[in-house]
Amino acid sequence: MKILYAGTPSVAVPPLVHLADRPDVEILAVLTRTDAPVGRKKVLTPSPVAQEAQRRGLPVLKANRIDAELTARIRDLGADVAAVVAYGALVPQAALDAVPHGWINLHFSLLPQWRGAAPVQRALMAGDTVLGASTFLLEAGLDTGPVVGTMTDEVRPEDTAGTVLERLSRTAAPLLADSLRAVVEGTARPAAQQGDVTLAPKLTAQDGRVRWADPALAVVRRVRGTTPEPGAWTQLDGRRIKLEGVTARPDVRDLAPGECELRGGAVLVGTGSGAVQLGTVQPAGKKTMDAAAWARGHNTEGRVVFE
Template sequence: MALSVVFMGTPAFSVPTLAALVEAGHRVSAVYTQPPRKAGRRGLKLTPSPAQLEAERLGLPVRSPLNFKDPAEVEAFAALEADVAVVVAYGLLLPQALLDAPRFGCLNGHGSLLPRWRGAAPIQRAIEAGDAATGMMVMRMEAGLDTGPVALTAETEIGPSETAGDLQERLSRLSAELMVEALAKLEAGTLTFEDQAAIEARTGRAPLYAKKIDKAETPVDWAADAKAVAGRINGFSPAPGAWTTMPFSGAPERVKLLRAVAVDGDAGGDFASPAPGTTLDDHLTVACGTGAVRLLELQRAGGKKVAATELLRGTPIAAGTVLGGG
């Protein structure tokens, strides 16, 4: 017997889970998503969220409240009489009355290995911190921020030059698989949960908060360790994007750095003497405070993302060039 589900999600990351729940035969009575936002070059066009577009493609009713401060919105949600709410990157805090409304509560697909990286940017912060692995978890939501007990976990390694965009795409597929499994177990009465305190004791993963990325963090600090520089570049890609300045035609130009990898001291060039931010070769290997990074993908202002080799074909940057940044 299929479950009655309310789905709550907004970005592209949430779409595979919505599609998988429908494909699994569950009855999605409503899709809650953030209201359409202004987009386009002049910000004049209202653009529906990816979750709304998917809901419309599937013929599902869409609701887009600004928040749940109005009691009428809470009553409308409760009136759906759902068995469970599935929440994946929705973007709004849910009051306790909403958490309690579905028969089995609210299940959240969260992109980290809790209790590490609770909060708004778990995927980005895991890469920035240089974590070797991360994962998807299905947890039961409660009043605290990502503090609820965990039912299912799928762990995955993080590659040395993997970006947040790469990892989000992979985790979104894991989210779909894991949530379908969770609802199947919920139907069968076999879904069990483990408190995060027990997970911490068992794994040694201490709670960490994944704060939202601030634009003030985006200039690259070349004086940092190479792994930290590469982690920030990859963790902030594709958005908001870490950046530095490069001298094109003699004038410094801001360039987004979208993929990089830390390289060893014996990878070529003199890693001890150049000032941080100095290119060590003509392939965009850049000295850091300790070690160096090789830039792999970049984007000039108004241009498209390109591989470093493609950018250098039209605008060579010689060894000894000093890049700007934070």
């Protein structure tokens, strides 16, 4: 089976590795986005997928949009099918038609739930307890194509968007490989998506801002869903503080929303219903630290109020 693989971020690396290691798969080329600035010095850096492809000696095509010239190159590859995992750009109809058996997308949700760029993040923020992955035939619409296969995954107490995506990127890789094989061999039975549609637009920095007037459970869900990116945060004295590892403390009910206090080694913050306990914090310009160590250094023996 000859394939074109399209993907960009780290979550797209495990499926690439799985396919590259299979004896029945030949990856003709890897399509990824162009090098992007990384770090404080903004050094142009190949995508994680590009780095893995280069390490394996696979031909790499870099493009942020698929134009007529790239479409012709894709057609000339002679791939049977294309695999897509978080490539990050729309695939126009001409390019879809350039591969005989189409493009199979691995999406980290149980479609039609959470169509869009941030399915796991939005699902955790909404409080979903069962997540999953779907493979579907790519078409012009946003994650609207018929589903080839699915798998489910239960949310764990310690999960964040980062841990779920890392896990699904590994466990769903065989699903992608099996779906590609079934489509090429003609044994797949793609089915139209059924059920209520929910959307998962890309997160912005503002999605990570904690709203202390929300109930404690909603605060915890927001932190989990925005960890590690774009990051959950609050403000104190006009400066941002990044938050991770936040847990609900429904037994604490005497703190006003945003009111923070160190009690017996635990840093507690009031919400609209109960309180939460902070795990780690990262003040602007500093390293991540234990919340209690930060509180002692900030002298929160008295109370402070997050904005």
